[in-house]
Amino acid sequence: MRVPLSWLRxxxxxxxxxxxxxxxxxxxxxxxxxxxxxxTGAGLKGPLVVGQVLTIEELxxxxxxxxxxxVDVGTANGTGEPQEIVCGARNFSVGDKVVVVxxxxxxxxDFAIAARKTYGKTSHGMICxxxxxxMGDDGTHGIIVLxxxxxxxxxxxxxxxxxxxxxxxxxxxxxxxxxSMRGVARETAIAYGLPxxxxxxxxxxxxxxxxYPVKVSDPFGCSNFTARTVTGLRPEARSxxxxxxxxxxxxxxxVSLAVDxxxxxxxxxxxxxxxxxxxxVAGTIGVRRAQQGExxxxxxGAKRVLDSQDLVITDDRGPIGLAGVMGGADTEIADHxxxxxxxxxxxxxxxxxxxxxxxxxxxxxxSSEASKRFERGVDPRAAAAAAQRTVxxxxxxxxxxxxxxxxxxxxPSAPRTIAMPANHPDRVAGVAYGRETVxxxxxxxxxxxxxxxxxxxxxxxxxxxxxxxxxxxxEVIRLEGYENxxxxxxxxxxxxxxTDRQRLHRRIxxxxxxxxxxxxxxxxxxxxxxxxxxxxxxxxARRRTVTxxxxxxxxxxxLRTTLLPGLLGALRRNDGRGSHDLALFETGLxxxxxxxxxxxVRLPVDxxxxxxxxxxxxxxxxxxxxxxxxxxxxxxxxxxWWGKGRPADWADSVEAARTIAREAGVEVTxxxxxxxxxxxxxxxALYVTVDGQETLFGHAGELHPxxxxxxHLPERTCAMEVELDVLEQAVDxxxxxxxxxxxxxxxxxxxxxxxxxxxxxxxxxALREGAGDLLESLRLFDVFTGEQIGEGxxxxxxxxxxxxxxxxxxxxxxxxxxxxxxALATERTGAVLRGA
Numbered sequence: 001m002r003v004p005l006s007w008l009r010x011x012x013x014x015x016x017x018x019x020x021x022x023x024x025x026x027x028x029x030x031x032x033x034x035x036x037x038x039x040t041g042a043g044l045k046g047p048l049v050v051g052q053v054l055t056i057e058e059l060x061x062x063x064x065x066x067x068x069x070x071v072d073v074g075t076a077n078g079t080g081e082p083q084e085i086v087c088g089a090r091n092f093s094v095g096d097k098v099v100v101v102x103x104x105x106x107x108x109x110d111f112a113i114a115a116r117k118t119y120g121k122t123s124h125g126m127i128c129x130x131x132x133x134x135m136g137d138d139g140t141h142g143i144i145v146l147x148x149x150x151x152x153x154x155x156x157x158x159x160x161x162x163x164x165x166x167x168x169x170x171x172x173x174x175x176x177x178x179x180s181m182r183g184v185a186r187e188t189a190i191a192y193g194l195p196x197x198x199x200x201x202x203x204x205x206x207x208x209x210x211x212y213p214v215k216v217s218d219p220f221g222c223s224n225f226t227a228r229t230v231t232g233l234r235p236e237a238r239s240x241x242x243x244x245x246x247x248x249x250x251x252x253x254x255v256s257l258a259v260d261x262x263x264x265x266x267x268x269x270x271x272x273x274x275x276x277x278x279x280x281v282a283g284t285i286g287v288r289r290a291q292q293g294e295x296x297x298x299x300x301g302a303k304r305v306l307d308s309q310d311l312v313i314t315d316d317r318g319p320i321g322l323a324g325v326m327g328g329a330d331t332e333i334a335d336h337x338x339x340x341x342x343x344x345x346x347x348x349x350x351x352x353x354x355x356x357x358x359x360x361x362x363x364x365x366x367s368s369e370a371s372k373r374f375e376r377g378v379d380p381r382a383a384a385a386a387a388q389r390t391v392x393x394x395x396x397x398x399x400x401x402x403x404x405x406x407x408x409x410x411x412p413s414a415p416r417t418i419a420m421p422a423n424h425p426d427r428v429a430g431v432a433y434g435r436e437t438v439x440x441x442x443x444x445x446x447x448x449x450x451x452x453x454x455x456x457x458x459x460x461x462x463x464x465x466x467x468x469x470x471x472x473x474x475e476v477i478r479l480e481g482y483e484n485x486x487x488x489x490x491x492x493x494x495x496x497x498x499t500d501r502q503r504l505h506r507r508i509x510x511x512x513x514x515x516x517x518x519x520x521x522x523x524x525x526x527x528x529x530x531x532x533x534x535x536x537x538x539x540x541a542r543r544r545t546v547t548x549x550x551x552x553x554x555x556x557x558x559l560r561t562t563l564l565p566g567l568l569g570a571l572r573r574n575d576g577r578g579s580h581d582l583a584l585f586e587t588g589l590x591x592x593x594x595x596x597x598x599x600x601v602r603l604p605v606d607x608x609x610x611x612x613x614x615x616x617x618x619x620x621x622x623x624x625x626x627x628x629x630x631x632x633x634x635x636x637x638x639x640x641w642w643g644k645g646r647p648a649d650w651a652d653s654v655e656a657a658r659t660i661a662r663e664a665g666v667e668v669t670x671x672x673x674x675x676x677x678x679x680x681x682x683x684x685a686l687y688v689t690v691d692g693q694e695t696l697f698g699h700a701g702e703l704h705p706x707x708x709x710x711x712h713l714p715e716r717t718c719a720m721e722v723e724l725d726v727l728e729q730a731v732d733x734x735x736x737x738x739x740x741x742x743x744x745x746x747x748x749x750x751x752x753x754x755x756x757x758x759x760x761x762x763x764x765x766a767l768r769e770g771a772g773d774l775l776e777s778l779r780l781f782d783v784f785t786g787e788q789i790g791e792g793x794x795x796x797x798x799x800x801x802x803x804x805x806x807x808x809x810x811x812x813x814x815x816x817x818x819x820x821x822x823a824l825a826t827e828r829t830g831a832v833l834r835g836a
Contacts, residue, residue, distance in 0.1 A: 003184050004249040005165040011185035011197045020165030026191040031478040032178060033170040040134060040249065041163035043108050048162075049076040050146060050154040051083065051100035051127070053092060059119055064088060066119050069127065073100050074153020077124075086123035091142035099128045099144045099156045108134035133162060135248055147238065161245045174465040176376025180270025183462070190444045190479060200269055200385040202392075211407030212346050217288040219411040221311045222323065224351040225287060226383045227407035228391050229278065230400040233258070235334070235341025237398040252369070258333045258345055261393045263369070270462070271349055271378055271386035272370035274313075274321065276331040278344035283316030285346070287323060294319055297329045298366070310360045311352060324352035324374040325361050345394070349387040351380040354464075379462035384408060416459045420469040422452065425476040429485055433476060441476045501728060507663040508628060508724070509587060515659050517585040517630055522566025524588065525556035530565045533710040534677040546591050546622050559591035559622075563629035563721055564677070568711055571631045575714050581634035582714075583648070585656075587724070593622035627698075629721040630656045633714040650682045653700040653720035657686050664727050665735040670761050675699050677707040678719070686722060688730040695730070698722025741805045745776065746814035750822055751797040751834035753789050758829050760796055766831075767798060770824030774809065774817050776801045795834050 005020050014023070020037035027034050051071040059066040067090070070082040077083055083100065092098055102125045105113045111132075115124045126132070127143050150159065157163060169178065177183035182199055189196035212227045239247075239260040247254055250267050254260050262273040276285075290306035296319040297303050306312065306319065313321035313328075321327040334342045358375035361367050394400045422435040439449045446460030459466045466472060477485070498506070509519065531543055545558035560566065563586050571582050600620035603609045609617075632648035639645030654670055661668045666688050673685035682702040687694045700720035708717055754763060760780060768778055782797035789795050800821065802814045825831040 001169045003167040036168045038166040045106040047102045048156045050150045072152045076153045089143040097146040177462045204384045204388045207408035210405035213284040215286045222287040223411040225409045226349040226387045228347045228387045229403040230394045231344045233398040233400040271382040274348045276346040277342045280331040286314040298326045324357040325371045349383040377464035381461040425473040428473040441479045512585045517583045520570040520584045526560045527556045567631045585630040587628045625725045632718045650702040653718040666730045690729045697726035746802045746809045748800045748818040752831040754831045766825040766828045767821040770821035774802045776803045
């Protein structure tokens with residue numbers, strides 16, 4: 001909502017010294033978000049005056065039409081002689097009144113005006129357009145042509161109200177009443193402690209039987225409909241300068257006098273209105289729900305197919321407008337430039353259901369100034385005053401006559417009351433306000449308050465957001481000042497803090513970050529297309545998704561069953577923007593329905609749900625395991641003076657899983673596997689031991705080339721995904737810190753020849769078990785295949801580190817432990833000591 005300060009002063013007697021910044025600070029203190037204060041006319045310096053065009057000479061021989069004009073500017077130029085000005089615009093004629101800037105003036109943007117020779121003539125000034133004066137676009141893209149009543153030489157800066165301040169307020173959905181000058185003025189008056197001149201306090205005639213016929217078939221959708229008729233309008237009448245300028249400053253274009261007046265009153269009172277050309281309305285005006293498939297051409301020229309839930313305005317022919325959103329083209333007010341302009345109008349001021357209007361606006365992708373106000377809540381009692389204000393302005397500015405008939409259809413309603421303990425705001429804020437302060441603040445926002453310890457509060461009609469005691473407490477607190485609330489940190493009870501699960505998740509994130517991975521948070525939504533690109537089989541459990549009723553995107557309507565699509569999308573975007581060496585990770589929930597979920601029930605809102613109802617809701621939820629995933633591409637180690645770099649490969653993704661498992665003190669078993677979307681020859685299944693049984697907890701490796709091509713990923717992209725819930729189950733007690741021995745280590749290397757199909761993990765397990773307690777670490781440092789060891793075999797070379805906690809090991813002890821380890825590996829895997 002754009003609020004000109006000069007307009008705001010009409011309703012609140014602000015001190016003359018108050019600037020826009022001062023008002024901004026006051027409004028922010030009462031809870032309004034004033035984003036900017038715009039200085040209109042900043043840097044503008046006269047003389048800027050009204051001029052009358054005396055002559056126009058067309059200059060020939062130039063690429064574009066140029067005119068040499070003489071303009072009467074009165075005595076503003078010091079001589080009284082006509083001013084000679086060169087101008088390229090063509091939307092004015094001899095005798096027109098225009099805005100002239102004379103030499104010595106400065107326009108916005110520090111544009112100094114001086115006499116200069118151009119197109120073979122000397123131009124002593126300039127005839128101005130709205131853009132050149134910083135007034136914004138008026139839709140004409142030409143010179144400002146003023147009404148004829150202004151005398152040449154009149155100061156145009158004051159006439160056009162060029163110097164002003166405009167507050168741009170971001171109105172939150174619960175403060176819809178501030179989408180009007182009336183609402184902002186009320187908040188300003190409260191902030192300054194000044195009286196408010198309410199523009200809605202008008203003498204309104206009572207309804208009678210002579211008004212324009214109206215029939216409301218849906219009183220729930222339309223609780224109030226006021227209709228007034230004005231006849232005898234002058235079609236050539238134009239909006240006065242002051243009204244045009246206020247509309248422009250508020251961010252609206254001028255259209256025609258009747259339309260400008262309805263927009264002006266909407267900005268002033270917050271009540272959207274619509275004016276119908278009476279000659280184009282056939283019979284009774286009605287309000288009803290649309291019939292499925294009915295059609296309507298709206299004012300923007302679009303032909304719309306209506307839904308049965310749309311609320312429409314009708315006449316005897318059918319729909320003539322989308323209620324509360326936009327009028328129809330068939331009853332549009334004729335422009336004053338037409339030969340036969342509108343001379344009779346029917347004014348509509350109605351109150352429509354907020355939800356119905358919001359859904360219609362979204363259904364037709366048609367957001368308007370009217371729908372924006374209705375869906376946030378409009379004062380239902382302002383309709384009659386808004387209609388009267390519109391009638392008064394039409395009579396005053398267009399010479400019309402208000403018909404005596406007044407139509408007002410109102411659905412029965414009672415004032416909304418809220419019972420609240422007088423000390424409720426005190427308990428909410430932790431501040432002792434006292435009853436008098438609570439009552440005073442509630443009365444300031446328009447409430448009627450009765451009672452002593454228990455207050456009965458009648459809510460004003462323009463505040464639909466006040467529905468319960470906490471809302472009233474918020475009003476008291478914001479007006480007393482959020483900045484006055486004490487800052488008190490809560491003291492948590494002893495023994496509370498992060499759970500073991502939370503600590504593990506944080507350690508995992510820190511460990512991956514320490515290993516060079518960057519955390520990327522992605523949206524938890526997927527579509528079938530990406531599951532196809534990942535090459536998942538039709539019966540893959542990851543294809544069983546939970547579909548959202550109201551998804552953000554039709555292309556991604558389901559909750560994710562794997563973290564990989566979001567991470568791979570982030571990797572693709574970063575690679576496309578020049579970052580080719582990437583290592584990303586994410587931890588988060590996935591959603592894996594089992595098919596056994598029950599249908600969710602709608603919980604009551606008038607009471608606390610029972611334990612059975614909450615349990616039923618939980619039963620409807622899918623399984624939501626927490627997972628961790630990484631993706632890698634490009635160089636894992638950079639090249640430099642220290643040596644060659646190394647590209648990321650499948651082993652790095654496996655090592656990422658081991659990094660995660662180490663944070664839980666769990667060993668990972670790695671076995672070859674085939675699992676989409678990984679390469680069938682470079683895919684590892686990852687197992688941990690849970691209750692004595694090996695349990696699959698994830699996969700790692702290089703992605704399938706077909707997947708890489710489908711997703712447009714870098715070559716040899718690798719990925720890993722594991723389930724942290726399984727990892728937690730594998731944790732055996734508290735994580736034990738390693739023992740550090742002060743005695744030296746004894747290193748023994750062994751090379752074992754085994755069949756090619758024997759997993760290295762099986763050999764490693766046998767070596768660990770056979771080496772016993774003296775083994776400190778075991779590392780595979782070489783894999784060799786070749787003729788020397790025979791076809792179908794491979795050589796695995798391990799480095800074994802032995803250390804005792806209480807003594808220095810002898811060579812014999814280390815060798816004996818190594819031999820025992822080799823013997824067990826031979827027994828279990830058929831390994832043969834290489835070279836033996």
